[in-house]
Amino acid sequence: MVNPPESSPCSLLVNGQQHDLFLSGEASLMHVLRNDLALNSPKYGCGLGQCGACTVLIDGVAARACVVPAQEVQGRAITTLEGLGSRTQLHPVQQAFVDEQAAQCGYCLSGMILMTVSLLAHTPEPSEIEIRNALAGNFCRCGTHVEILSAVKRAALLMQKAKEHAHGTP
DSSP, X not given: OOOOXXXXXXXXXXXXXXEEEEEOTTOXXXXXXXXXXXXXXXXXXXSSSOSOTTEEEETTEEEEGGGSXXXXXXXSEEEOGGGTOOSSSOOHHHHHHHHTTOOSSOTTHHHHHHHHHHHHHHOSSOOHHHHHHHHTTSOOSSOOHHHHHHHHHHHHHHHHHHHHHHTTOO
C-alpha cells in the first residue's frame, strides 16, 4: 500500500469485504468506490446528491455517495449494486426490475434499485405514494417511470414471498 502525500489511512467495509486505503480527507465515497475499488454501479450524475445516480446503502440506508466523505463511513457497512446479488442469484429487487423491464439506458438503475431495497427494508408493503416519494430524488431521463413503479411493487411481493418461504409459511 503506497501512502500518497496528504492522505490518511481509511478502512472501508464494502460489499462485505474490508478495504484498507490511503485517502485524502476530501475523497468522496463515490470516487473511492469507482476509482479505487473499481465498482462501477455508483454513477456520477450531478455531484450534489440530488439525482440519485450514485446511491449506495450505508448500514442498509440509501445515501448519495457523491456527497459522503469516504473517511466518515469507516466502520459502516457499504453496499453497492455489485454486493446485492450475483449473476446466478439476483436479489428480489433486481429480479423485479428485470421482470418489469424497468430500464432503458441503465444510468439511473443502480440508484433506483438500491433506493428500492432501502425502502422495502423499512416499508415492506409501500403504497404507490410511498414509492413515488421514496424515488422522487432518483431521476430517470429515459421515461421508464411506469415500469419502475411496477418493478417496486413486484419487488415488494417477491420479498414478501421470500420471507414467507423462509419462515415456512405457504
